[in-house]
Each structure stands twice: as C-alpha cells, then as structure tokens.
Amino acid sequence: MTDALVTTAAFDALLGALADDGRRVIGPRVRDGAVVLDDLDGVADLPVGWADEQSPGRYRLRRRDDDAHFGFTTPSTSWKPFLHPAREVVFRARLDGAGFEVTPPDAPEPLAFIGVRACDLAGIAVQDRVLGGGRFVDAGYAARRSDVFVVAADCGESGPTCFCGSMGTGPTATTGFDLAVGERLGDEPRFFVRIGSARGAALLERVEHTPATEADRADARAAAARAVAGQSRSVAAGEVAGLLARNLEHPRWDEVAERCLACTNCTLVCPTCFCTSVEDSVDLAGTEAVRSRRWDSCFTLDFTALGGAPVRGSVRSRYRQWLTHKLSTWQDQFGELGCVGCGRCLTWCPVGIDLTEEVAAIGATDGAENPGGTPS
Amino acid sequence: MSAAVRPRLAVWKFSSCDGCQLTLLDREDELLAVAEAVEVAYFLEATSGVVEGPYDVSLVEGSISTPHDVERIQEVRAASKVLVSIGACATAGGIQALRNFADLDELASIVYAHPSFLSALDTSTPIADHVPVDLELRGCPIDGRQLLELIGAVLAGRKPVLPAHSVCVECKSAGNVCVLVAHGEPCLGPVTQAGCGALCPRYHRGCYGCFGPMESAAPESLAPALASVGLDEADQGRLLRTFNGWAPPFRAASTVRLPDPRRRTT
Numbered sequence: 001m002t003d004a005l006v007t008t009a010a011f012d013a014l015l016g017a018l019a020d021d022g023r024r025v026i027g028p029r030v031r032d033g034a035v036v037l038d039d040l041d042g043v044a045d046l047p048v049g050w051a052d053e054q055s056p057g058r059y060r061l062r063r064r065d066d067d068a069h070f071g072f073t074t075p076s077t078s079w080k081p082f083l084h085p086a087r088e089v090v091f092r093a094r095l096d097g098a099g100f101e102v103t104p105p106d107a108p109e110p111l112a113f114i115g116v117r118a119c120d121l122a123g124i125a126v127q128d129r130v131l132g133g134g135r136f137v138d139a140g141y142a143a144r145r146s147d148v149f150v151v152a153a154d155c156g157e158s159g160p161t162c163f164c165g166s167m168g169t170g171p172t173a174t175t176g177f178d179l180a181v182g183e184r185l186g187d188e189p190r191f192f193v194r195i196g197s198a199r200g201a202a203l204l205e206r207v208e209h210t211p212a213t214e215a216d217r218a219d220a221r222a223a224a225a226r227a228v229a230g231q232s233r234s235v236a237a238g239e240v241a242g243l244l245a246r247n248l249e250h251p252r253w254d255e256v257a258e259r260c261l262a263c264t265n266c267t268l269v270c271p272t273c274f275c276t277s278v279e280d281s282v283d284l285a286g287t288e289a290v291r292s293r294r295w296d297s298c299f300t301l302d303f304t305a306l307g308g309a310p311v312r313g314s315v316r317s318r319y320r321q322w323l324t325h326k327l328s329t330w331q332d333q334f335g336e337l338g339c340v341g342c343g344r345c346l347t348w349c350p351v352g353i354d355l356t357e358e359v360a361a362i363g364a365t366d367g368a369e370n371p372g373g374t375p376s
Numbered sequence: 377m378s379a380a381v382r383p384r385l386a387v388w389k390f391s392s393c394d395g396c397q398l399t400l401l402d403r404e405d406e407l408l409a410v411a412e413a414v415e416v417a418y419f420l421e422a423t424s425g426v427v428e429g430p431y432d433v434s435l436v437e438g439s440i441s442t443p444h445d446v447e448r449i450q451e452v453r454a455a456s457k458v459l460v461s462i463g464a465c466a467t468a469g470g471i472q473a474l475r476n477f478a479d480l481d482e483l484a485s486i487v488y489a490h491p492s493f494l495s496a497l498d499t500s501t502p503i504a505d506h507v508p509v510d511l512e513l514r515g516c517p518i519d520g521r522q523l524l525e526l527i528g529a530v531l532a533g534r535k536p537v538l539p540a541h542s543v544c545v546e547c548k549s550a551g552n553v554c555v556l557v558a559h560g561e562p563c564l565g566p567v568t569q570a571g572c573g574a575l576c577p578r579y580h581r582g583c584y585g586c587f588g589p590m591e592s593a594a595p596e597s598l599a600p601a602l603a604s605v606g607l608d609e610a611d612q613g614r615l616l617r618t619f620n621g622w623a624p625p626f627r628a629a630s631t632v633r634l635p636d637p638r639r640r641t642t
Contacts, residue, residue, distance in 0.1 A: 032553040032580065057601060059558040076553055086549035261594050263566035264541060268548035279537050284409040284528050295549055300541040301591045315592060350544075350556050350566045350601045 001201070004209040005190045005216060008069075011181070012043040013207040018112040018149060026082060027114030027151075033061055034076040040114060047072055054159045054343065057352025070115055070183050073159035074342050078120050078271030079113055083144050084127060086268075087294040090140075090278065095287040108144040115153040116177065118170030119162070119342040123271025124150075125176055129334055130274050149199070152180035156223040158230040161343030163356060166234035169340045171227040172220075179204065182220045192216050233346075233356045235327070237337060240359055244328040248320065249369045252361045257316035259351055264297035266345035266353070267322060272338045275303065298322050323358060383432035383531065385410075386418035388452050390438025390445050391472055391500060395517035396463035397421045397437050403520045410524070413531055429455035433530055435523075436509075439465040441472055441500040453507035458530055461503040462523070464516035464619045468588050471516070472500040473622035477634070501622070511536065516586035516619040519571050539570050540591040543583050546574035555582055560605040562615060567593040567625070588620035595629035609633045 006014065019025050027040040030047045040046070046069040053060045054073060064071045092103040116124070124145075131141040152173035155162075164170030173180045178200030182192040192212055195201045236243075267273040277296040282289045296303050298321050304311035312318045330338035339355070346354045387397050401407065401422060410416075417427035434456035440446055453459055464470045475483055476499045484491035503509055511530075513522055522538060529536035539545070543565035547554065555561035555577050563582035565574070569590040576583050589595075595616055602612050613633030616626040 032558070034553040034558045036551065036553065057557060057604070059554070076558070077551065081551060086551075259597055259600075261542070261566040261597050262592055263544040265544050265548060265554070265566070268545065280534075281525065281537065282528055282532055282534075284406065284413040284524065284531065286413075286532060295545070297541070297545070300539070300545070302539065302541070315594070348554055348557055350554070350563075351597060352601075 001195065001211070003192065003194045003212040003217070004204060005184075005212050006193055006204075006207060006209045008043055008189060008191070010207045010209060011191050014151075014179075014203060015040060015042055015112075015114060017203060017206045021110075023110045023112040023149060025112045025114060026079075028070075028072070028075045030061065034059060035061070035072045037075050037077055037079065037082070043069060046070070046115070052159065054161045054347045055352070056161065056346045056354045057349055059347050066185050067189070068183055068185055070153045070156075070181075073155065073157070073162060074117055074119065074344060074347075076344075076348070077269065078123055078342065078344065079116065080123070080127070080271050080273075082111060082113070083124065083148070084131060084141055084274060087292055088140055090291040090293050093289045093291075100289075105140065108140075110147050110149075111144070112149040112151070114151045115181075116150055116173070117153060117155060117342070118173040119164040119167075119340045120271055121150070121152055121173050121176045122164075122167075122169035122340040123342065126272040126334075126336065126338060126340065127274060129336075130272070149203075150177040150179075150196075152177035152196070154180060154182040154220065154224060155227045156183065158227045159343065160232060161346045162231050162341065163233040163235060163343060164341035165228040165231045167237050167337070167339060167341035172224040182223060184216070184219060192220050233343070233354075235339065235341070235356050235359055236363070239363075241328040241331045241337065243359070243363055243366060244324045247362050247366065247368075248324070250362050250365070251368055251370045252358065252365075253316045253320045254370065255361075256319055256353060256358055257314065259353055260315050260319045261351060262299045262315045262318055263350060264299045265348050265350060266355075267297040267299060268295060269344040269348045270326075271340060271342060271344070272326075273297070277302070298325070323355065326355075327359065382413065382415040384417040384427065384430075385414040385527075386429070386431040386434045386452075386456065387416075387421065388418070388434060388436045388438075389420070390436065390449065390466065390503070391441035392438030392463065392465045392470065394421060394437070396466075396513075396515075397435075399517050399520050399523055400435070403524060406524055410527060414527070431456050433458045433460065433527070436461050436466050436503050437463055439469045439472060439500040439502060440497070440506050442496050444495070446497070446506065449503060449506050458510045459503075459507065460511045460513065460526065460530075461509045462513045462518050464514065464586060464588060465500075466503045467512045467514055467623075468502050468620040469500045469622035471619055474617065475500060476622055477617070477631075511538075513538070514569050514571055514587040519573065521573075522571050541570055542566055542590045543568045543570050543572065543574050543577070543587070546570045546572070547577050550574055550578065552577050555580055556601060556605065562602050562605055562607045562611075564595075564598070564615060566601075567595045567598050569593075584615060584618055585626065586619040588623045589625040593625040595625055599629070 052072040089105045131138040155171035177196040180194040301310040326338040526536045556563040561582040564585035565583035568585045569587040613630040617630040
C-alpha cells in the first residue's frame with residue numbers, strides 16, 4: 001500500500017497517536033489574524049474554513065465557503081523556529097571554587113510537524129544540508145531534527161506570492177515526509193494520504209483507513225496542476241545564479257536600497273536563512289554565565305562589524321549580499337539555491353520588496369552598470 | 377566581592393519624569409543583587425543618603441533643558457568614570473524636545489500663569505550634545521533587562537549586549553504576527569531600535585518608536601507602507617515626532633511632513 005483515504009475523525013486519531021507517542025504535535029492554526037505554527041490538540045485546532053490573502057507587504061485572513069482544514073497557502077512562519085530556534089542556550093556555566101562547571105543544554109523534545117507544505121519541506125532539506133550536513137554538523141539542530149515525524153500537506157491552490165513551481169520545490173511533496181495528506185472536500189470529506197516512510201505506514205495502520213483509488217490519485221494530480229497553474233510569479237532557477245553573479249554593479253541595487261528598510265524581516269521569515277550571533281550573559285554576582293545563540297541577519301550592521309566598523313555599511317551592499325547569497329553564491333557554497341519559492345520574504349516585507357521582481361529587473365537590463373561605478 | 381571594593385553607582389536626574397530611574401527600583405527581584413554588586417552612592421529617588429563622588433558609574437536620566445542643566449551635567453561628567461545616558465530624554469531630548477520645533481515663549485504663555493519665573497533653554501537636547509557619553513540605553517522608559525545587562529557588563533568589564541537593529545528582529549524572534557503587514561496597523565518597528573522585547577506589537581499595537589531610530593533607520597522608506605495603511609503625511613510626522621522627534625532620522629522625516637509652527641508665528 002502506498003496511499004489510503006482517512007476521514008477527518010481518523011486524521012484526528014492520527015494526531016492523537018503521535019501525541020500518545022510522546023511527541024509535541026505542531027501545526028497550523030489561527031492566531032492574531034494569521035495562520036501560525038503552534039501546538040495542536042487535534043484537527044479542530046487547524047484553520048478550519050480559513051484562507052489567506054497574501055501579496056507583497058500585505059497579509060489578511062478571510063473566511064472560505066467550505067470547511068477546508070488546509071485551505072490556506074503558506075503559514076506566516078516556516079518551521080525554522082522549531083528546528084533552528086530564534087534563541088538557544090549553547091551552554092551554562094557556574095563558578096565552582098577555582099574552576100567552573102559547564103552544563104550542556106537540555107535534550108530536545110520529540111516533535112511531529114503537521115501540514116508541512118512542499119516548499120517548507122524543501123526549506124527544511126536546505127537547512128539539513130547547511131546545519132546538519134558537511135564537515136561541521138550543528139549538534140543542536142541535528143538533535144532536534146533527527147526524529148521529527150513529518151506529515152506534509154499538498155497544496156490545492158497557490159497564493160499570489162507563491163513561486164514554488166519555478167523553483168522546482170512544489171506544490172506536491174515528493175520526499176522528506178512520513179505521511180503526506182491532500183484534502184478532498186465535498187459531501188464526504190476525506191484526506192488522501194500518501195505514505196513516505198515505514199514509520200508513516202505503521203502510524204497509518206493505527207487509525208481507520210480505506211484504500212485509495214486511481215480516481216483519488218487523479219484528483220490529487222489535478223489539484224497539484226491547478227496549484228501550479230495559479231502561480232503568476234517565477235524565478236528562472238537555472239539562470240539566476242549566473243545572472244546575479246555578473247551584475248554586481250547593476251543600478252537596480254541602488255534603486256532597491258532606496259526602498260529597503262534593512263529591518264531583517266525577509267531573512268527571519270526565510271525558511272533557509274540560518275545566520276546567528278552568539279551572546280554571553282553573566283549574572284550580577286558574576287557566578288552564573290549563559291552563552292546563547294540567536295538569529296541574526298545579514299541586514300544588521302553588527303553582523304559584519306570587524307575592527308569596530310561594518311564591512312557592509314550601505315543598505316545596497318546588505319540587500320545585494322542577501323539576494324546574491326540566496327540565489328547565486330549559495331549554489332557555489334552548497335550546490336543548490338537557497339530559495340524554495342515560499343514567498344514569505346515578499347509578504348512579510350513591510351514595504352513589499354518582491355525578490356522575483358528584483359531579479360526580473362536585473363535580467364531585463366543584464367549587464368547594465370552605473371556610469372562611473374558605485375561604491376559597494 | 378567584598379563591600380570595600382564595590383563600584384560606586386550614581387543616578388542623576390535632569391529634565392525628565394523619573395520613569396527611567398524607577399525602572400531600576402522596579403527590578404524588585406534583582407534589586408538586592410544590584411545593591412550587593414554596587415554601592416548605591418547617589419540616588420535621590422531611592423535614598424536621601426549621599427556619598428561624595430567620584431563615581432564609577434553614573435546613570436543619567438533626562439535632557440538638558442535649562443541653563444542650570446548645562447552647568448550641572450559638566451559636574452556630573454567630571455565626577456563620573458563611566459557615564460551612561462538612560463532613556464529617550466537623555467539620549468534624544470525626549471518628549472519635551474517638541475519645543476525645539478516650536479516657539480518657547482508662545483508655549484510658555486499657554487502653559488504657565490507667570491512664565492517670567494521660567495528659566496529654560498529654547499531647546500531640549502540629549503546629554504551627548506553637551507558631554508562625552510560612554511554608553512546609552514534607549515526607551516521611554518528604558519527596559520529593565522537592558523539596564524541589568526548594562527550594569528552587569530560594566531561590572532564585568534565587557535561590552536553590553538545592546539543591539540542597534542530593528543524591533544522587527546524581536547517580533548520575529550518572539551513569533552509575533554506582524555501588526556503592519558497582517559493588521560494594517562501603523563508601526564515604526566522597522567525603523568526603531570530593539571530592546572523593549574517588542575512590547576507593543578506583542579499586544580497588537582503598532583510600535584511608536586520610543587526606543588528611537590535603529591542603526592541606518594530609513595523612515596522615508598517606511599513612509600509608503602504607513603501611507604498604505606491610512607496614515608497621511610501629517611500623521612506620519614506626528615508618529616515620528618512623539619518620543620524621539622529630535623533624533624536626527626526622525627527629525628528629518630517629521631520636519632518635511634509637519635509645518636513648522638515657528639514659521640506661522642506672527
């Protein structure tokens with residue numbers, strides 16, 4: 001068996017089984033006017049009957065005219081906060097006589113992710129390679145990531161900021177999940193469940209399910225085709241790395257720097273951005289110290305402060321660093337692009353800077369340079 | 377640490393509301409630890425007992441707004457090894473710097489029955505305009521955790537962790553939903569320095585910039601977003617000119633949006 005159908009009640013039982021196994025079950029739910037990722041007690045906590053409207057710099061929820069559980073596009077945050085948290089303790093140290101005693105951070109709790117979009121699965125896979133692969137494995141990331149149970153949710157529709165189709169990351173999950181669900185609405189709502197791993201199959205056996213038919217598979221394929229067809233934005237994934245690499249003095253960098261706030265939102269909502277800074281704190285008595293690591297961003301001045309001054313002082317140089325890393329030098333560094341097409345950097349940019357538009361603008365005047373050059 | 381070598385702490389008040397000094401007294405859980413770590417040598421808000429200077433660390437609250445302030449800050453500087461200006465008044469002139477955009481005599485005649493008793497400067501200015509400042513804490517009022525971090529860092533002889541990046545970093549790190557993008561709420565977070573823990577957005581309110589401009593703040597770039605959620609030019613100017621209006625980036629962006637009352641004075 002590679003797939004099956006389950007009822008809403010059975011899907012709820014499936015979430016319950018994950019909780020019974022001692023996992024913290026996390027998924028999309030509505031909070032503060034947005035779909036966020038947070039703890040779920042069951043399917044009733046999902047954003048039932050909610051859709052989102054996203055465009056550059058704007059996000060709103062709206063009611064659907066059905067009871068879809070996954071009738072929204074991308075949640076406001078990626079899964080990064082759970083695998084690569086905004087702040088984590090590296091170690092604690094306490095003065096102990098002549099020396100000091102070091103306490104490592106607590107072991108992570110086992111997690112289950114419910115409703116992971118294909119773009120976000122791709123984002124997790126990128127961070128797996130950056131933080132969990134190579135010569136230097138991030139121990140905290142590896143510990144949190146190693147045992148996550150992943151239930152993907154295929155997209156039946158796309159939002160205006162989605163461009164996973166052009167990045168080759170969605171809208172259908174193809175790898176990196178234990179189970180993947182597609183929602184079939186109508187008089188007899190069902191979840192079409194695909195099995196991605198042996199433990200996924202084992203979990204499915206614990207709840208009531210019926211065999212899927214060729215018609216169910218055809219429905220899922222049709223939904224995916226509709227989702228891709230609905231995407232109006234794109235990045236030429238095969239060409240963008242070269243395009244940006246040969247346009248480092250393009251006048252568009254000056255133009256976008258006039259609009260960019262250097263506020264860091266794009267990097268913090270990005271599922272692949274991984275940069276951090278390390279901070280030390282000591283209590284007033286000078287006996288307890290904590291070294292912690294927190295998200296940082298290539299848009300802050302401190303991030304490149306060397307010898308008291310930032311290497312990338314201008315907003316132009318910081319925006320260029322971000323975009324060229326994401327879409328060009330990431331490839332040199334990790335063998336793939338750092339963008340998965342989720343569109344969050346468009347939506348959550350307060351001034352709606354659109355990565356696809358910036359790339360298109362540079363592509364339209366490939367090779368243009370400011371007369372006399374521009375300081376970096 | 378023996379009592380004999382405790383560094384001496386002084387807390388000074390200039391033109392201000394005392395809220396920043398109170399932030400120290402409000403840290404009730406840590407107050408005893410502070411008192412053990414430093415000798416509170418001058419802190420009239422807390423004790424009338426005064427220990428003569430010099431002082432190892434001086435926390436200076438308030439702006440320079442009177443001729444007397446101008447003289448006194450020189451004495452405080454001369455008596456202080458490390459001088460830290462705390463709060464929007466001390467770091468940017470504060471709310472009372474609104475007078476910098478207006479005519480003092482006209483304002484005084486509206487507010488006071490006998491303005492002739494006043495001895496005030498035309499402007500309210502930050503401490504750093506008058507004496508060298510070693511460190512500053514932003515905010516109206518300052519953040520208690522940042523204050524403890526600063527005291528701890530000075531005691532340990534290390535650089536305090538006081539990031540100059542935007543409030544957005546704190547919002548996204550806390551998992552707050554963006555009030556500007558998702559609620560259409562005017563918010564200065566993208567141009568305001570972090571440190572408050574994104575206090576207002578956490579309660580679904582827009583940031584009103586009480587920590588002042590972040591590093592490379594770009595209020596002109598934020599203006600289209602504020603306009604798109606219904607804030608006209610004058611409202612944008614007023615939002616920027618509340619707590620830190622005299623801080624250069626906010627001053628510049630608010631000045632082009634608000635008519636200067638002095639030009640209208642007859």
